[in-house]
Amino acid sequence: xxxxPELENELRALRPARTSPVIFERIEEALAENCxxxxxxxxxxxxxxxxxxxxPFRFGIGLVAAAAAVVLLLARINTDQTRNEDKEIAQVAPxxxxxxxxxxxxxxxxxxxxxxxxxxxxxxxxxxxxxxxxEGLQFAxxxxxxxxxxxxxxxxxxQWRNPSTGAxxxxxxxxxxxxxxxxxxx
Amino acid sequence: MDxxxxxxxxxxxxxEIGPGLxxxxxxxxxxxxxxxxxxxxxxxxxxxxxHQINNRALLYATxxxxxxxxxxxxxxxxxxxxxxxxxxxxxxxxxxxxxxxxQSALAAAVSCLPHDQREVLVLKIWNELTFSEIAGxxxxxxxxxxxxxxxxxxxxxxxxxxx
Numbered sequence: 260x261x262x263x264p265e266l267e268n269e270l271r272a273l274r275p276a277r278t279s280p281v282i283f284e285r286i287e288e289a290l291a292e293n294c295x296x297x298x299x300x301x302x303x304x305x306x307x308x309x310x311x312x313x314x315p316f317r318f319g320i321g322l323v324a325a326a327a328a329v330v331l332l333l334a335r336i337n338t339d340q341t342r343n344e345d346k347e348i349a350q351v352a353p354x355x356x357x358x359x360x361x362x363x364x365x366x367x368x369x370x371x372x373x374x375x376x377x378x379x380x381x382x383x384x385x386x387x388x389x390x391x392x393x394e395g396l397q398f399a400x401x402x403x404x405x406x407x408x409x410x411x412x413x414x415x416x417x418q419w420r421n422p423s424t425g426a427x428x429x430x431x432x433x434x435x436x437x438x439x440x441x442x443x444x445x
Numbered sequence: 446m447d448x449x450x451x452x453x454x455x456x457x458x459x460x461e462i463g464p465g466l467x468x469x470x471x472x473x474x475x476x477x478x479x480x481x482x483x484x485x486x487x488x489x490x491x492x493x494x495x496h497q498i499n500n501r502a503l504l505y506a507t508x509x510x511x512x513x514x515x516x517x518x519x520x521x522x523x524x525x526x527x528x529x530x531x532x533x534x535x536x537x538x539x540x541x542x543x544x545x546x547x548q549s550a551l552a553a554a555v556s557c558l559p560h561d562q563r564e565v566l567v568l569k570i571w572n573e574l575t576f577s578e579i580a581g582x583x584x585x586x587x588x589x590x591x592x593x594x595x596x597x598x599x600x601x602x603x604x605x606x607x608x
Contacts, residue, residue, distance in 0.1 A: 262595075262598070262599075263598040263599075263601075263602060266598055266601060266602055266605075267570065267598070269547075269548075269551060270551065270555075270566075270570045270571075270601075271570055271571075272548070273541050273543060273548050273551055273552060273555075274464070274541060274542045275464040275465060275467065275468035275540065275541055275542070275571050276464065276467065276468070276471075276477065276540055276541060276542055277464055277542070278459075278463040278464055278467050278481065278484075279477070279481060281481075282463070282481050282484070282485055283456060283459070285481075285485050286455070286459065286485055286488055286489055286492075289485065289489040290455065290489060290492065290493070
């Protein structure tokens with residue numbers, strides 16, 4: 260029946276590598292953790308959840324997540340395209356940039372009154388100082404302290420965006436600002 | 446039901462079968478640490494339900510199933526490791542504690558056996574399962590288990606013979 264009794268004995272004499280002592284602690288912890296977990300309805304719910312997240316449900320969840328990501332990506336691309344178109348329109352219509360017309364924020368009146376959803380929200384403001392002129396010292400209103408008069412010439416730009424339609428409005432105009440800075444003698 | 450953690454007999458059970466289980470799991474892993482992870486997961490899963498080792502075939506089937514899951518889960522890492530191991534020193538952690546050269550040669554011969562023969566041999570020799578239990582654990586017939594065992598011994602004998 261058995262042709263290799265000697266070989267079998269030799270094999271039995273060969274001892275497998277011992278388990279590390281850490282594994283006992285790990286198993287104990289895992290079993291204790293299992294005990295702490297509720298056994299009744301909540302336990303079965305946890306089991307159900309665990310089974311649900313295991314294969315093949317995990318595959319389904321992955322598919323749903325991937326589909327959601329694709330939909331979000333497409334929506335994002337669509338919005339970006341709309342924004343780009345708006346930018347192009349703004350660039351080819353310089354008259355609207357120079358005319359200081361405020362957008363209609365929510366009342367439905369003004370230049371954008373025909374729009375279905377006229378809710379523009381501020382999207383940005385810039386002020387570029389392109390010239391500064393020092394106009395010297397002066398005494399204002401009988402003050403004893405001298406003031407330095409500085410004149411700033413700037414270009415201000417305001418921008419609004421309609422989140423629902425993606426439309427944007429930009430107003431840009433030159434401005435001049437005079438600033439009086441007190442000068443203290445030391 | 447009593448607190449499972451208070452069942453100290455799991456320790457005596459595991460002390461007895463742990464090394465064999467680990468050796469069985471080592472067939473699918475390169476490192477002892479991975480094999481211990483598999484054995485831990487399988488043992489905990491098994492003990493939670495049974496609180497005793499009354500069905501050894503099921504325990505080994507659990508180890509095997511978790512090991513195969515581990516391989517699937519970790520396929521990418523395994524490929525990466527295989528590439529690294531191919532370039533580096535091919536020695537892996539020993540699966541046996543040998544005392545002399547003869548035992549070392551025997552251990553090397555066991556590790557060179559075809560996988561299906563080796564797993565039957567490991568279950569039979571170091572885990573002392575019957576052919577019926579081996580058949581249950583591996584999902585094969587008893588005759589297949591027995592013939593794989595005989596092939597394994599024959600191959601070992603052949604490889605250990607002086608050239």
